[in-house]
Amino acid sequence: MDAVLGFIRSGGVMMYPLIVCSIALLAIIVERAIMLRRAVIDGDILLDDVRAAYKDADPQEAPAGPAIAACERYKKPLARMFARGLRNAHRSADAIEMAMEQEAANELPALEAYLPALKTIVNIAPLLGLLGTIAGMISSFRAASQAGLSNPTQVLGGISEALISTATGITLAVIGFICYNYFTNLTRKMIADMEYYGAELVNYLTNRID
Numbered sequence: 001m002d003a004v005l006g007f008i009r010s011g012g013v014m015m016y017p018l019i020v021c022s023i024a025l026l027a028i029i030v031e032r033a034i035m036l037r038r039a040v041i042d043g044d045i046l047l048d049d050v051r052a053a054y055k056d057a058d059p060q061e062a063p064a065g066p067a068i069a070a071c072e073r074y075k076k077p078l079a080r081m082f083a084r085g086l087r088n089a090h091r092s093a094d095a096i097e098m099a100m101e102q103e104a105a106n107e108l109p110a111l112e113a114y115l116p117a118l119k120t121i122v123n124i125a126p127l128l129g130l131l132g133t134i135a136g137m138i139s140s141f142r143a144a145s146q147a148g149l150s151n152p153t154q155v156l157g158g159i160s161e162a163l164i165s166t167a168t169g170i171t172l173a174v175i176g177f178i179c180y181n182y183f184t185n186l187t188r189k190m191i192a193d194m195e196y197y198g199a200e201l202v203n204y205l206t207n208r209i210d
Contacts, residue, residue, distance in 0.1 A: 014132030014165045018172065021121050021128070025176050028114045028121075032183045039111065039190060041076040043197040050082055051204060054089075064089040077107040078194055085201055093206040100198045104191075111187045115180065122176040129169020136165065 053066040064086040071083040084103035085096045 014128050014135060015168065017128050018125065018132075018165065018168050021125050022168075022172055024117070025121050025172060025179075028118050029175075029179050032114060032118075032179070035110070035113075036183060036186055036190075039077050040186075041074060041078050043078060043193045046071070046074060046076075046079055046082065047197055047200055047204075050086070050201065054086075054205075077104075077111065077190065078197060080107065081194055081198060082201055085198065085205070089205045093202050096202050096205060097198070100202070104194050104198070107194075108191070111190060115183060115187070118176055118180045118183070122173050122180055125169045125172040125176065126166075127169070129166040132165025132169070133163070136163075 049070045050067045053070040054064060068083050068086045071079040071086065073079075081100050081103040085100040088096050088099040
C-alpha cells in the first residue's frame, strides 16, 4: 500500500484525476461485461422454441400465448422483442415489424449505456497524462534555473513525475480503447441479430416463408 501511495505522489497532482478515471473505467468495464453477458442469447435456439410453441398452440385459443411464455422465460432483449411481435401476431406484417422496432428502440439505450462515458475516459486520460508531463517538465526547468545543473536530483525528479503521469494516462487509454471496441462490436452484433431474427419471426408469423 505504501508503494502505491508513493507511486501516486511521485506522479504529481494530475495522478488524482487519473485515479478517478481509473475507478470510473473499472466500474464501467465490470458493469458492461455483466450486463452484456446477461443480454446475449442464441437467436436460433430462441426462434426454434418460439416456432415450436406457436405451432403446437391450440388454434381455438390465443396461438401466440405459449410462444410469448417461451420468450418471457429468457428475459433477454431479443426475447422481449419477440414477445412484443407475438402480441401483435394477429395483425399485418407491417404492424408486427413496427411493434418489434419500438421494442428494439426501447432496448437500445440499455445496450449502449455508459459507452459514451467509456469513450470520454479513453480520450481524456492521455490528455491528463500529457498535462502532468508538462507540469513535471515545468518543475524540472524551474529547478534547473534555480539550482543549475549542479543539482540534477531535482531536475530528474520533475522528469520522473512527468513520465509517471504520462504512462498512467496512456495505460488507461489503451485498456479503455480495447474494452470500448469490444463492447461496441458486441452491441452492434446484438442489434444486427435483433434485425435478422426479427425479420425471420415476421416471415414465419405471416407465412411469407415456412
